[in-house]
Amino acid sequence: MKKVAKETQIVHGIRTGVTNTLDLVAPIHMTTAFQFKNADHGAGLFSGKDEGYIYSRLSNPTLSLLQEKMAVLEGGEDSIATSSGMSAIASAALTLAKPGDNFISCTTIYGGTFALFTQRFKDLKIEARLIPPSSCRTAKEIEKLLDKKTKFLYMETPANPTLDIIDIEMWAGVAKKHNIPLIVDNTFATPYLQNPLHLGADIIVHSATKYISGHADIIGGIIVGTKKMMNQIKEEYVHDFGPTMSPFNAWLFLRGIKTLAVRMERHSINALKIAKWLEAHPKVAKVYYPGLASHEGHQIAQKQMKYFGGMLSFEVTGGIKAGKAVMDNVQICTLAVSLGDCDTLIQHPASMTHSTYPKEARENIGITDGLIRLSVGIESADDIIADLENTF
Ligand code: LCS
Numbered sequence: 001m002k003k004v005a006k007e008t009q010i011v012h013g014i015r016t017g018v019t020n021t022l023d024l025v026a027p028i029h030m031t032t033a034f035q036f037k038n039a040d041h042g043a044g045l046f047s048g049k050d051e052g053y054i055y056s057r058l059s060n061p062t063l064s065l066l067q068e069k070m071a072v073l074e075g076g077e078d079s080i081a082t083s084s085g086m087s088a089i090a091s092a093a094l095t096l097a098k099p100g101d102n103f104i105s106c107t108t109i110y111g112g113t114f115a116l117f118t119q120r121f122k123d124l125k126i127e128a129r130l131i132p133p134s135s136c137r138t139a140k141e142i143e144k145l146l147d148k149k150t151k152f153l154y155m156e157t158p159a160n161p162t163l164d165i166i167d168i169e170m171w172a173g174v175a176k177k178h179n180i181p182l183i184v185d186n187t188f189a190t191p192y193l194q195n196p197l198h199l200g201a202d203i204i205v206h207s208a209t210k211y212i213s214g215h216a217d218i219i220g221g222i223i224v225g226t227k228k229m230m231n232q233i234k235e236e237y238v239h240d241f242g243p244t245m246s247p248f249n250a251w252l253f254l255r256g257i258k259t260l261a262v263r264m265e266r267h268s269i270n271a272l273k274i275a276k277w278l279e280a281h282p283k284v285a286k287v288y289y290p291g292l293a294s295h296e297g298h299q300i301a302q303k304q305m306k307y308f309g310g311m312l313s314f315e316v317t318g319g320i321k322a323g324k325a326v327m328d329n330v331q332i333c334t335l336a337v338s339l340g341d342c343d344t345l346i347q348h349p350a351s352m353t354h355s356t357y358p359k360e361a362r363e364n365i366g367i368t369d370g371l372i373r374l375s376v377g378i379e380s381a382d383d384i385i386a387d388l389e390n391t392f
Pocket residue numbers: 084085086087110112113156160185187188206207208209219220221337338339353
């Protein structure tokens with residue numbers, strides 16, 4: 001495709017008319033396997049001499065379209081669609097690090113990722129060296145933890161749930177200098193708002209469950225990078241462990257993505273309006289939103305993001321008791337985890353998404369008992385504000 005704007009890539013961005021019937025929307029290839037024309041054809045596909053589909057755990061035409069689209073949007077050569085965001089993270093990380101190795105990440109990450117890194121990987125003798133966001137701001141701080149066994153750097157930005165912003169270019173510089181890859185979880189920003197590969201990152205992972213779908217009905221993950229790296233992750237991990245995405249889900253993701261640009265714009269406009277309102281409210285003690293000038297990472301966010309996204313967190317005065325009153329009394333916001341949906345979702349990181357953290361570690365990085373996270377939807381921002389106001 002000729003060089004076109006991101007908004008156009010989001011709507012188009014892949015081949016159309018891939019079937020003989022020239023469908024406007026590609027069909028779902030719900031099939032476990034693909035017929036071989038004869039024994040030699042089958043053997044040729046298995047040996048890699050011929051190209052084609054064999055079995056849907058390995059590849060499937062509907063998944064190929066989603067993978068092509070995500071690679072285009074992130075500016076990578078190739079991508080892999082997986083069964084969940086967690087399987088995307090695990091597949092990439094476990095391809096790069098083996099028992100005895102270590103990697104460096106920030107302490108502020110999704111609670112499930114934190115559990116994977118600090119518990120499951122520990123069982124596999126892979127060490128997660130985690131540094132708080134406040135110490136991730138200079139190359140020196142990261143390099144202090146690096147040694148010969150460090151196999152990759154990993155970050156989320158904006159980070160879940162305190163919206164910490166990490167300087168991708170700076171981290172990518174450290175990764176390049178030490179010849180190791182940088183993995184960025186781009187779930188909160190999406191490829192519409194932020195393209196880490198253009199800033200020097202090597203691998204992108206997504207919980208596609210969130211904004212890529214946008215409609216709260218499917219779980220899935222994406223890994224993006226070079227062809228070589230994607231082949232390695234497929235061969236060393238995905239094919240054998242089998243965290244493949246269903247073709248039906250891939251088709252729904254392709255449908256959801258079409259509206260990504262308009263949704264992200266609206267999420268961002270709404271979130272900024274709500275964040276400003278919260279910041280000015282006497283019953284609100286603290287607001288975390290990278291679009292606010294008061295946010296520690298505002299300048300870096302301005303540098304590396306198109307808009308500031310739809311996620312924010314806040315603390316009401318009165319701590320957890322007042323916070324519970326907000327969560328129990330909202331009527332338009334829905335009390336649920338997950339994020340990135342059309343509907344506004346509200347949840348309590350300390351007891352829900354980040355309950356995997358030890359209390360002290362969690363509080364040290366701002367995930368206090370009073371913190372509430374809002375995934376701002378695409379409804380009227382004024383209605384969300386009125387809904388919150390009623391609970392204060
Ligand atoms: N990365 C980030 C930044 C996430 O927020 C999540 C899930 C994942 C990876 C894992 O993706 P999954 O396997 O669920 O597709 N975050 C969730 C959250 O904040 N609330 O519920 C799930």
